[in-house]
Amino acid sequence: MFVMQVVTSKDLIEKITLIASNKTYVDTHHPEIKKKLEAWLDCYSTKKQPKIALPLDLSKLSPFSKKVLEALQMISFGQTKTYAQIAQKIGCRAFRAVGNACHDNPFPIIIPCHRVVAKTHLGGFAYGKEFKRALLKFET
Structure with missing residues (x-):
């Protein structure tokens, strides 16, 4: 909580x-x-994908970060994607830059950066791996 x-x-x-x-x-x-x-x-x-539009201010984000966060919003509840998959989706190979954009996400949980994982392990999370693990467990 x-x-x-x-x-x-x-x-x-x-x-x-x-x-x-x-x-x-x-x-x-x-x-x-x-x-x-x-x-x-x-x-x-209730483990449902919220459909409520929230007034998020994206104006201070770089164009790259905006692209990453838009891609994150496409990851469904209970699903995960790798940093490399997100990079590919936005047309680049900079998966580490995707990780940085996820780490700097100003809207955690709302824009689900916790649903992005490394190819072979959980990957990082600004609020710690245990919190990320708990969120992913809750969503599955």
Whole structure:
């Protein structure tokens, strides 16, 4: 379980930080965004792919990072892809750069960087391998 700490600007989500907790909840001062994120998490907690559109601010991301995050959004609930598969999908061979974009993902869980694994092992995760393993186990 985790606290989803949310930074907003106007009506957009700029960044989400996950903090380990004994219960899951959304921490933000923006009531409408909080309501949408809570609905998203409610759907996610039932092991369904949430279809709720969230107002994510992608304006500070590089074009490469945007491409990577768009590709990550295509990975279905319960599925994984390798860094190399994501690189190939966006038309490059820079799988390490894909890993860096995943690590720097400002919207963890919402944009599922945890679903990207290395060819022979779990791969990294900004919040630790145990958290990544737990998320993947929950989703399967």
